[in-house]
Amino acid sequence: MAKDVKSKHKKMICPSCGVEMNYHADKIDYTAALTHPDKMDPDLGGILEEVHTCPKCGGTEVRMGT
Amino acid sequence: MNSNRLIFIPVILGTSRQGRMSEHVAKFILEEVSKRDGVETELIDIRNLSLTTSDAGENIKDKKFSETVMRADALIIIAPEYNHGYPGLLKHVLDTNLKEYIHKAVGICGVSAGGFGGTRVIQNLLPVMRELGLVTIFWDGNFSSVQNIFDSSGKLLDHSYIKRIDKFLKELIWMARVLRYGRDNVPL
Numbered sequence: 001m002a003k004d005v006k007s008k009h010k011k012m013i014c015p016s017c018g019v020e021m022n023y024h025a026d027k028i029d030y031t032a033a034l035t036h037p038d039k040m041d042p043d044l045g046g047i048l049e050e051v052h053t054c055p056k057c058g059g060t061e062v063r064m065g066t
Numbered sequence: 067m068n069s070n071r072l073i074f075i076p077v078i079l080g081t082s083r084q085g086r087m088s089e090h091v092a093k094f095i096l097e098e099v100s101k102r103d104g105v106e107t108e109l110i111d112i113r114n115l116s117l118t119t120s121d122a123g124e125n126i127k128d129k130k131f132s133e134t135v136m137r138a139d140a141l142i143i144i145a146p147e148y149n150h151g152y153p154g155l156l157k158h159v160l161d162t163n164l165k166e167y168i169h170k171a172v173g174i175c176g177v178s179a180g181g182f183g184g185t186r187v188i189q190n191l192l193p194v195m196r197e198l199g200l201v202t203i204f205w206d207g208n209f210s211s212v213q214n215i216f217d218s219s220g221k222l223l224d225h226s227y228i229k230r231i232d233k234f235l236k237e238l239i240w241m242a243r244v245l246r247y248g249r250d251n252v253p254l
Contacts, residue, residue, distance in 0.1 A: 024249050025168050027199065051168045051199075055250035058071060059136060062165045 012061055014054035025051035026065055039064065072106045073242050075099055075140045080156035082113035083146075088177045090216040091209050092144045095175060098231050099142070105239060110134060112159045119158070127162050135163050140171035140242035141200065147178045147187035152194075160198065168199035169249050171241035173234055175207030183208025203241050205234040 012021040028046040033039070041048050048065035077099065079092040092109060099107040115128050135141070145152050172195050176184015188206050195202050207230070209215055215224045222228075 022250055022253060024252060024254050025199065026254065027164075027168065051165060053169075053249040058139070058246070058249070060165050060168065060249075 009050070009066070012050075012052040012063060014057065014059060015061070016059055017054055017056040019054060019056050021052035021054050021061065023050055023052050027051060027062070072104055073139045073239060073246070074137055075105055075107050075142060075238065075242060076110050076134055076138050077107060077142045077144065078110045078112065078156075078159075080112060080143055080145045080159075081148075081153045082155055083153075086146065087179075087212040087216070088144050088146045090220040091175055091177050091207070091212065093220055094216070094222055094227070095142055095144065095207070095231065098228070098235060102235065102239060108134070112155055115159055117158060117162065122158060123161050124164060131159070132163055132166055135166040138166075138170060139246050140173065140238055141167075142173050142175065142238065143191065144175045144177060145184060145187045145191060147176060147182075147184040150186045150190070152187050152191055157194065160194065164198065169245050170200055171203060171238055171245050172200040173203050173205065173207070173238040175209060175234075177209045177212050179211065179213060181210045183210035201241060201245060203234075203237045205237045207231060207234050 009023060014021050027049045028044050029049055030046040033046045036047065039047050049062045050065040051060060051062055053060045077092050077096050079088060081088050096107055096109050099105060110131065115131055117126050117128060145156060174188045174191055176188040178184045185208060192202055215222065215227060217223055
């Protein structure tokens with residue numbers, strides 16, 4: 001089951017280094033949901049964001065979660 | 067884990083007031099961090115950040131400040147206690163970033179003219195740190211009666227603080243290394 005969920009997440013690529021980033025955190029943005037209600041996760045009450053970090057340069061990127 | 071990168075721990079001087087004694091604390095901490103092998107640091111003086119007060123949050127990011135926090139593995143916040151709370155400008159500055167903080171370590175040094183070493187400002191900052199995604203350590207820096215710890219030029223008069231800060235920094239650096247490994251390698 002966990003494997004199926006994980007496979008939905010395509011690895012982010014670091015825009016600076018071009019290497020695969022590590023997805024290590026989720027964050028709910030409640031205020032963004034006010035301006036983009038269509039993107040709000042009704043179960044979580046906000047917009048889910050994934051946090052990815054580059055193991056080479058340490059840079060962090062955020063993208064909308066699923 | 068890319069071991070070539072030094073652990074980077076900037077020190078945030080969290081007040082812009084004239085005559086701030088916290089500046090002595092920040093410079094002392096900066097010097098102590100600089101002594102550690104494999105660690106680099108720099109001072110972030112919030113007085114030097116020109117942030118508007120007509121807006122807040124990520125809308126008013128300071129590019130250099132955000133890049134510095136992005137590169138950081140941990141932060142040290144020097145927070146004077148003003149009327150039992152933290153400086154409003156410090157909160158205004160901290161609120162301009164978000165993704166830059168997530169799963170990074172933070173240590174807080176409280177500064178007070180009285181005898182409680184900024185314990186109340188530290189306690190008030192802890193929930194803010196948590197919401198920003200920072201990971202707090204269980205050592206603090208408590209600078210009580212700060213006017214007696216440094217002379218007017220910033221020279222350290224009470225050398226017991228060297229040992230106290232050594233313990234604080236060991237814990238912070240350990241947490242910074244562990245969290246960097248996690249950010250780089252451990253998937254959610």
